[in-house]
Amino acid sequence: MTPLIAFGEALVDMLSNRLDGAADDLPETFTPYAGGAPANVAVACARLGLPSRFLGMVGEDRFGDFLVEELARHGVMVEDVCRTREARTALAFVSRDAHGERRFDFYRPPAADLLYRLEHLPAGIFAEPTILHLCSNSLTDEAIAETTLSIAEIARRGEALVSVDANLRANLWPDARVDIGRVTALLDQAHLLKLSREELDLLRGDHEAEAWLQWRLAAGVRLIVITDGPAPVAVHRLGQVLHIDPPQVRAVDTTAGGDAFIGGLLAQLAAADVTASTFSDWCQDEDRLRRAVELACRCGAFAVTRPGAYSALPTRDDLDAMT
Template sequence: MTPIIAFGEALVDMLSSRLGDDTQGPETFTPYAGGAPANVAVACARLGVPSRFLGMLGDDHFGDFLATELKAHGVDTAGVVRTREARTALAFVSRDAAGERTFDFYRPPAADLLYRLEHLPPGVFESPAILHLCSNSLTEEAIAETTLSLADMAAKSGSLVSVDANLRHNLWASGQAEIGPVMQLIDRANLVKLARDELDFLRGDHPAEDWLAERLSAGVRLILITDGPGSVDVRTVDSAFQVTPPRVTAVDTTAGGDAFIGGLLATLAKQDLSHQGSGNDWWHDAAMLRHAVDVACRCGAHAVTRPGAYEALPTTHELMELSTAN
């Protein structure tokens, strides 16, 4: 089984007690452990795949909370560094009546932005793994350099590089994601996940089919385009198909996309697909990919039915129950 390594931010989601336009009574916020790459690490661990998180937390109460939660869910935290130079990031999360959320981030400054290559544990890419990254660690020059270097190191080790665009425009200084560094990361990936609106933003005036074809020509092996509860478009060099997620009632969509990519990576990890360049052209196996995306869809559907992130991510048993129910 191929181990998962997720790098980037772990933060605390402060989930509002209000839904939609409800303004009755005082608004309270409940802390939940979160952060997109940390969510993916937990998602894989809960599905029985060896999972490691690399990142930096503040030496503060919220950093303690996140470190404890990661360990409790089976994630290897030996690569987590603590610092007094910045605090752990917070995100205040509001939800509409359908569970769709908006974020108010308290970042920067934040501890996760201070991680550098010298903080890497020795031998982290000694053997092939699946490295998962997202664009939230591109928002400042130094952390972007660390992120792109990690992608290059992983590729040289024969590891599979996974990228979820996961654009959060309000994390960028200009209030809008910079397409240049995001594309540098995407074109280093073997596997890319994009929401439909992220695809439209990144391609600009470029026709979608041409943009996708260029990514596949650049070396991306698998592209997944999600659209909330709608069908997932799956693209490889030689196949294109759709998978429809189960229909559920959403309560909180915070971890839906992370559960999706976690379910996908966990399924690939169990196929031991990390040994690239050795005749293991996994992206040509349409039946296996369809199964992996179906698992991913069921993971995402499960996650949106519960509040918060880590606890909403399904275990193997919960995934089986959802499959039976549908």
């Protein structure tokens, strides 16, 4: 199996007990759940039985302890998680509407995950074939962006298969303005790229969607998957687009849906020993690709029916019970 390495933020989602607009005389309370998009993906793969490790930095505080313990409890290797006293672990206060859609209020920056630097990267980590997964939330200030883009370049030189989920959160960026050029620079380091429909529309600007996607494919991306809530997933590869219907479920909390989806897809690549050098050939088998995306859709559908992130991610037994 090809091991997965996820790099970026681990943070604590403080999930509200109250749905937006609900009549409730009780005080609003928040329950802590371990989260952070790349950390979620590491857990998603581990819960599906794949070797998975997390790279990042958390504070030397109770929330940092909580995250490391939760990652390890779900089977993620945490030996290379760094700790710091220079900043606290990031928090995200999450409110939900009646459909499980979320509103985030982030306590970041400052935050510990933004202090990770190349000097913290373990020597030789990309010496063997691996899958590296990244998100755009480690691009939100200049120093961590430089680190993230450098890690992606090092991984590519080491022939790692690079996966990127845009996972845009505008309110993490200065003045809530996403640096589209910086994000695109990371997207173009990917072999596998995941976007939501809303992210595609933001990133492409005034360009036609198809033209923008073709530019990414021409830059070296081999597979682009575009999710759109309960609508069909669009799967783009050179010369062909597939549309795959996800299972229809009642969403309770969409926090981990996209991470469960990409984690499920990466777990299948890892289980099949797919590497950067074999990924293009893997993508050309339409039946295999369709089955892989269908399973990823099931992972996402399972996750949104439960609150939180790590504990909402499916195991193999959970997926078998859905059929």
